[in-house]
Amino acid sequence: MSHGSFYANAPRHLVAVDCIIFGFEDGKLKLLIIQRKVDPLEGAWSLVGGFVQEDESTDHAAIRVLRQTTGIRDIYMEQLRTYGDANRDTGARVISLAYYALIRISEHDRMLAQEHGAHWLNLHQIPGLIFDHNTMLNEALERLRDKAKFHPIGFELLPEKFSLPQLRNLYEEIYQRPLDKRNFRKKILAMDILEKLDEKDKSTSKKGAHLYRFDRKKYDALTQHGFVFEI
Structure with missing residues (x-):
């Protein structure tokens, strides 16, 4: 069998990227979701996503989708995993690569x-999402919790200046x-x-809470090498 006929006879599948986009605002971890404008399930709630184009990698597809929806170019993101159940999408045979992203909502x-x-x-307001998107969200949250144990993540979600209570x-x-205040501090x-x-941040009390910012060099070093932050 020639290479041409080998590829010609192979099954064709659509490849998509779905982005679980987390932000932090008003003391709450939030998720960016959309209402679908196309069938199947037009009007239903969905993660932000799209199809991978012929001339781009899956990472570039995720970056494009994130930029088109948020306007932000430099976004912290990681690939979560691939979702490929044969009947996961009711519209067609679609294999999806899920990414989770952390952004500053203010930006x-x-x-x-x-x-x-x-x-x-x-998070407690999230409705039923289409297809396997709720599974993607739950697995992204688990990954985020694991990440938080071994790498700092606040830089991507908090404003430049923040208080320890905010962190x-x-x-x-x-x-x-809830976390113990003294132990966390x-x-x-x-x-x-x-x-x-x-x-100081005096929005919550007259005395106020001291403001901090991350030391970027030390933060980046911990991001690279990791630590154990069991809380």
């Missing part, structure tokens, strides 16, 4: 998101449980990746 283009019918919802709140949202400061500023 995304709200008008652009609205044009795509995209909405930020708190703790982020981890509470990721783990979906002790462990996070021991990591030596925070720079204390001569500014």
Whole structure:
């Protein structure tokens, strides 16, 4: 059999990317989802996604989809895994590569998101999503929790300046449980990746809470080498 006939007789499948886009706002971990504008299931809630084009890699497809929906070019993202059940998509035989992304909500283009019918919802507000998208979300959350144990992730989700209560709140949202204030403060400061500023956040009390920012070099070093942050 020639190479040409070998490829010609092979089955043809569509390849898609689906993006689980997390953001953090008003003390809540949020997910960006859209209402589908096409059949099947027009009007149903979906993750942000699209098909991989002939001239692009799957990573570039995910970057394109993220940029088209949020307006942000430099986004932290990682491939989650491949979803390939034969009947996962009711429209056609589609193999999907899922990516999870972390963005600062304040930096995304709200008008652009609205044009795509995209909405930020708190995790407990997430409705039933199409196909296997709820499974993708749950597995992305598990990956995020594992990631948070061994690598810092706050830089991608928090504003440049933040308080320790805000940082703790982020981890509470990721783990979906309360954390001991003293223990968290002790462990996070021991990591030596925070720079204390001569500014305070007085939005929650008169005394206020000191603001911090990440030391980028130390943060990047921990991102590369990892640590154990059991909380």
